[in-house]
Amino acid sequence: MRTHFVEVSKTKQHTALPMNLRFFNGEKTEKATPRKKEKAREEGQVAKSQEIGTAFLFIFMFAALGMLGEYMLNGLLRVFRHSLSMIPMAEEMRDTMTLSGHIGNMLLQTILILAPILLVAMVVGFTTSVVQVGWHPTTKPLKPKFSKLNPLQGIKRLFSMKALLELVKSILKFTIILMVIYDIMKDEAPSLFLLLDMEMLPAVLYIGDVCLRLGLNVGTAYLLIAAGDYAYVRWKHSKDLRMSKQEVKEEYKNVEGNPQIKGKIRQKMREASMRRMMQEVPKADVIITNPTHFAVALSYDKEKGEAPVVVAKGADYLAKRIKDIAKENNVIIVENKPLARTLYAAVDIGREIPSELYQTVAEVLAYVYKLKNPV
Secondary structure (H helix, E strand, C coil): CHHHHHHHHHHHHHHHCCCCCCCCCCCCCECCCHHHHHHHHHCCCCCCCHHHHHHHHHHHHHHHHHHHHHHHHHHHHHHHHHHHHCHHHCCHHHCHHHHHHHHHHHHHHHHHHHHHHHHHHHHHHHHHHHHHHCCCCCCHHHCCCHHHHCHHHHHHHHCCHHHHHHHHHHHHHHHHHHHHHHHHHHHHHHHHCCHHHCCHHHHHHHHHHHHHHHHHHHHHHHHHHHHHHHHHHHHHHHHHCCECHHHHHHHHHHHHCCHHHHHHHHHHHHHHHHHHHHHHHHHCCEEEECCCCEEEEEECCCCCCCCCEEEEEEECHHHHHHHHHHHHCCCCEEECHHHHHHHHHHCCCCCECCHHHHHHHHHHHHHHHHHHCCC
């Protein structure tokens, strides 16, 4: 018997080992709640791909260069010629004020010429960011995090899965860009040898045209990388924000309040409302009953309203309480089953009775006043 008992115990112990422990170790299996997403957004944790901005920046910058390249080139040549024209005035340039004024003027002219490209870069950067994550400015990501200064954490980041993925992504970007450049330059190779025989301006224009096509093709190819990176970033962001069942419950308690406490508050409110209602019963003119299931207390004041008001009502036990209080305070109780059911179902507490019940209630009140004031 003893041996048999030991074998059964071992069998039970063995069958308990494969138990799923995910509910005990807090495995994050639930999607992030709106509150968790909002908090992450406030901390600057958003699903944003830098590659999207880079790809569109390439495309729009080189497209803008294609449209404004001639204007910018002429402007830069004009500044350059003006600088060369100042060489005979070298003696005057020894004066610090004159030299600084000349340099400042050159810088201002250069900035004005390059302004359209700079504006395009700003607009593209801002637009791609807003389209991805919406408009929600926050300064929290700019705050210094001293944990990043920890050398051990830095070494861990170097050999993390994220670092490996970034390495793979960099190799992929380099390979695609190299393929695009090779595809264009192999067709342009014969023309490149003719540059030595060209004048400066045609050579510059030709090189600019080649660079423009390179930029647009690289940007277009980069969009493929950006699309894949954006999909991965969104998936990773969603995964990182996942919550355990316990975290969801705790957040619900913090946001919505503890269900037990809310239940007690509602109970207290019902009790307070019940007490106020019962305090009105002694002031009622009449209690209309079913007689066992419903009780409705009516009060009529000519100065306050045109029709009687339901000041209290109840069913079953509550109806009995209303009738008991009415008896204790000598409030007349009238049995009228149809009227009691109608008033209970159709009229809320504190509301006047509907016009279709005026005649019936008036007859009841006339009977009550007759009982109170017998001739």
